[in-house]
Amino acid sequence: MYRAPVSEIVFTLERVAGASAPLRDGLFGDLDEATLRAVLDEAGRFAAEVLAPVAAVGDRVGASWAGGAVTMPPGWKEVYRRWREAGWASLTAPPELGGQGLPACVSVAVQEMWNAASMAYGVGPTLTLAAVEALEAHASEELRRLYAPKLASGEWTGTMNLTEPQAGSDLGALATRAERAADGSYRIFGQKIFITYGEHDMAGNIVHLVLARLPGAPPGTKGISMFLVPKFLPDADGAPGVRNDVFCAGIEEKMGLHASPTCTMIYGGGHAGGEKGAVGWLVGEENRGLNCMFTMMNSARLAVGIEGVGVAERALQQATAYAVERRQGRAPGQPEAGMSPIIAHPDVRRMLLSMRSLTAASRAICYACAVAIDRGRLEPDPGARASWRERANLLTPVAKAFSTDAGVEVASLGVQVHGGMGYIEETGAARLYRDSRIAPIYEGTNGIQAIDLATRKLPAAGGETIRAYLRELAETAAEARASNRAGMARIADRLAASLEDLSVATEHLLAGLAKGDIAGVLAGATPYLRLFGLAAGGAYLARAALLSDAGGDAERLRMAIARFHADRHLPETAALRVAIVEGAESLTEAPPELLAG
Amino acid sequence: MYRAPVSEIVFTLERVAGASAPLRDGLFGDLDEATLRAVLDEAGRFAAEVLAPVAAVGDRVGASWAGGAVTMPPGWKEVYRRWREAGWASLTAPPELGGQGLPACVSVAVQEMWNAASMAYGVGPTLTLAAVEALEAHASEELRRLYAPKLASGEWTGTMNLTEPQAGSDLGALATRAERAADGSYRIFGQKIFITYGEHDMAGNIVHLVLARLPGAPPGTKGISMFLVPKFLPDADGAPGVRNDVFCAGIEEKMGLHASPTCTMIYGGGHAGGEKGAVGWLVGEENRGLNCMFTMMNSARLAVGIEGVGVAERALQQATAYAVERRQGRAPGQPEAGMSPIIAHPDVRRMLLSMRSLTAASRAICYACAVAIDRGRLEPDPGARASWRERANLLTPVAKAFSTDAGVEVASLGVQVHGGMGYIEETGAARLYRDSRIAPIYEGTNGIQAIDLATRKLPAAGGETIRAYLRELAETAAEARASNRAGMARIADRLAASLEDLSVATEHLLAGLAKGDIAGVLAGATPYLRLFGLAAGGAYLARAALLSDAGGDAERLRMAIARFHADRHLPETAALRVAIVEGAESLTEAPPELLAG
Secondary structure, X not given: OOOOOHHHHHHHHHHHOOOHXXXXXXXXXXXXXXXXXXXXXXXXXXXXXXXXXXXXXXXHHOOEEEOOEEEOOOOHHHHHHHHHHOOHHHOOOOHHHOOOXXXXXXXXXXXXXXXXXXXXXHHHHHHHHHHHHHHHHHOOHXXXXXXXXXXXXXXXXXXXXXOEOOEOOOHHHOOOEEEEOOOOOEEEEEEEEEEEOOOOOOOOEEEEEEEEEXXXXXXXXXXXXXXXXXXXXXXXXXXXXXXXXXXXXXXXXEOOOOXXXXXXXXXXXXXXXOOOOEEEEEEOOOOOHHHHHHHHHHHHHHHHHHHHHHHHHHHHHHHXXXXXXXXXXXXXXXXXXXXXXXXXOHHHHHHHHHHHHHHHHHHHHHHHHHHHHHHHHHOOOHHHHHHHHHHHHHHHHHHHHHHHHHHHHHHHHHHHHOOHHHHEHHHOHHHHHHHHOXXXXXXXXXXXXXXXXXHHHOOHHHHHHHHHHHHHHHHHHHHHHHOOOOOHHHHHHHHHXXXXXXXXXXXXXXHHHHXXXXXXXXXXXXXXXXXXXXXXXXXXXXXXXXXXXXXXXHHHHHHHHHHHHHHHHOOHHHHHHHHHHHOOHHHHOOOHHHHOO | OOOOOHHHHHHHHHHHOOXXXXXXXXXXXXXXXXXXXXHHHHHHHHHHHHHHHHHHHHHHHOOEXXXXXXXXXXXXXXXXXXXXXXXOOOOOOOHHHOOOOOOHHHHHHHHHHHHHHXXXXXXXXXXXXXXXXXXXXXXXXXXXXXXXXXXHOOOEEEEEEOOEOOEOOOHHHOOOEEEEOOOOOEEEEEEEEEEEOOOOOOOOEEEEEEEEEOOOOOOHHHHOEEEEEEOEEEOOOOOEEEEOOEEEEEEOOEOOOOOOOEEEEEEOOOOOOOOOOEEEEEEOOOOOHHXXXXXXXXXXXXXXXXXXXXXXXXXXXXXXXXXXXXXXXOOOOOOOOOOOEHHHOHHHHHHHHHHHHHHHHHHHHHHHHHHHHHHHHHOOOHHHHHHHHHHHHHHHHHHHHHHHHHHHHHHHHHHHHOOHHHHEHHHOHHHHHHHHOOOOOOOOOHHHHHHHHHHHHOOHHHHHHHHHHHXXXXXXXXXXXXXXXXXXXXXXXXXXXXXXXXXXXXXXXXHHHHXXXXXXXXXXXXXXXXXXXXXXXXHHHHHHHHOOOOOOHHHHHHHHHHHHHHHHHOOHXXXXXXXXXXXXXXXXXXXHHHHOO
């Protein structure tokens, strides 16, 4: 049973992550608070009533492959049809493509719900959205006209084809090749692996965006181009026509996400009969394919971050329900007679509060990142746009990595709250744990995110982007300090200390970059990202508590979460600071040869 | 591919965990270092060559149930036969039962290897060992004579039947009942769940130790008795005879450990035909069943801790091999041409060193616990025996919980090192991750272990047991301080700081117990156990480094591990101290009602 936490989502989005200002200023067109709430209510209902019920069968039966075709689990095709017909596919697509043109911050809130209902489902639409984005930004008018509306409506779905066996994190190593054809199209040859929803039976056509090399292209990432390769070539009416020479050679047997087919795709294997070579068209310029990828990168990475939030919320709800229901032992302060619900045991509440605070902190970070993405596109002033874009760039790796690590941690705590039942598949806690584990890996591993943050995002604008952000977070600490609510002073102290840790670590890494000590900076990258997420998350949780003075249960709960995070998670930042500032040698002086044995 | 790290195991056991003193003093009979090494070498060979190869098929095919019978995966029956014939079942059994009478500290080292090769296999023998132990300590001469030798040789296997649907962590709630029969035997009626290897086809008979209530027994844990219930009643020759009325009603579909059948057992369901009621015999005294369980508790919990170590070692080896093989990107300081092996990337080395230090720390804690168990049994002086028993009691919950949490953490890092391949089942990294996740749950959840440590083990001997242990660890810090090896001073500083954190947290909890603030103590229990494990583990790693001055690779590696742990893990203890000393209110003031929504 999933219940979409719409009120909490709206509160976080508008008040904590700062969507209310652009909303009020008309940056999102005629979207107002009432409409926003209505959209989220409706999405919550769909997620809970239509999508969530097929998650378990999706996991148990999984997608299956035979002879190049992939059959989705029972009920999934129908759910996709209803989802598309309800207009969810086109939420963020521009009105000229028949979409509703809603901003990224609404999209991300809605995506949280799809992922909470079923992460295996939620990962699919993300890719189609990314494809629309790439086409809008880079494709020719003709390609756009032919493909974008069908992708935007969800009639067709999209994929991203990056990875090859020898080219994962290092795209420079990819070997798929493209040849120019006489008619201006291209023929693609090669093998791509780990292609999410590369093949399935829910949509009439599948549009692959494929990275490949042209003859004579420079080596490495500077010689990569992007091609659009449809499963079926559109006919004169734009309907799916001739079968293209792109085939799914199999799907992976994965630890989780069983309903999401992870495909090996063969381009130009001659499987369609006739001449070999998958027909494709160039998107953007030759050898600038990585640029096209980067267009999608921020929103795609944020979309993965929100998978972590969705799974975490679902695990939290499930563990809470179990902890209320299940009775074992007698907790301190509980009646002598009978067993206490396990939620009365302090250690179980520790787990539930840890789950809550990590979930809420991750949600706030992801939403704040989405708001920055929107303002970076929509602010009328070019300077403001640029500075919000920098903010979005800064927050994206944190949103991706911190939230997906949190997703795994929360799902693991969810298993633990269930005790032995958590290890049994029937409760669903195990599924969330298995599903969550991919998110720290794909769309750039969390290690890559940390490197991106430390080596590319920190030095942006001479370090002023991060410093401005830190000043903003410090204002929250100051407000907490100025409040006279019980418990707020301690939250303020801890938050200020963590922000100081973050500031010191930031300057340490910036200084390391300035003096070219790359190995030293890389050694601190992952602890730095975690420190960033804990401290920024702590500021958002404190802000949520500060804004909650009505005295109701939701308000008291926000205070309890902020306090728990301050007492139990924020002290970790001092340890991370030590690892960053003093711990580089523990890696740089342990050479590969020593660890290889 | 598993390669048993026998040299490291021997070094840790003898030098770090302190087995060399009792070994030298003849406490282990005629066991000497050469024999010990030979036994471990042989076990390592069996684990690597015979056991490890069936792990993957065990996971893929799993144990299967039909009509009350459980069929083990292909090859498992044969492996069990070879394992038993090689004498591994009877390693620790007393010579009068045909066993080799080796101490617990050897057994635990060998168990590490079984678990590394296949945790689904390793969990089985543990239960049989526990059954032998219980029978030796509590059963009548007749029961012992009839059952103990067959269990000791592995001809028959044993189980522990505690859990019922409503009675998991709270055994007081169990409802299985026993009726006295005219011949002095009993008839057992009830349902037990989560019974590991409750049914299988590898041995001629299965001997269940079952907790049940006699008519009129006091409620709660004071009214529980233990019964021996064989699958087949021994005939006049002691061979398996009439089928008893105990049947396996099904096995659980679990996240991992697929080859280990987790059985629902029905006692007295009438499935054998004839009169209803499973025939059983009392072990120990009536209503003292929990006492019999406690006999096995320390070694059973330690056995679970070592599962964590085994899985961690395996995950470490696999991730290391992958990191040496797999090439992506160019790491700092690596040649321009071609891609670097990922082990050259600092963030990958961070993961590998984190895996190494957690594995080595957990191993040392488990082995030190085993040595304490042995000395608590074998020391000639009663005072020494008592004080080693206290030490074993103290270390047991840490060995169980810290090591199994480490197992999950290390397995998760192992997945991450593999990137996308880690999520695919074929590499085996995913299996280790799934398998490892049960260990923090069973044999008393890690939350229960933390409560046991904080509320029962700390106050033992008025707090002197823990204080004496802390003084011993402080000696290692002092030795590190006195050493003039490069880097040792910093290790000494960090270790001393962490031991101070542990000491302060210990006194805080003892004071809390003294003033009856149970809720406050429980709120700090889990952070306290983690703090204990990190600090004690840090002392053992420092000791290992101190003892390694030969300058070879193994020695340099131990230094690198101790240093990494000091720089990257020990700083966490300050945060845990804050959570313990100042964080109780974050739980006690967040009442169940607030979190239930």
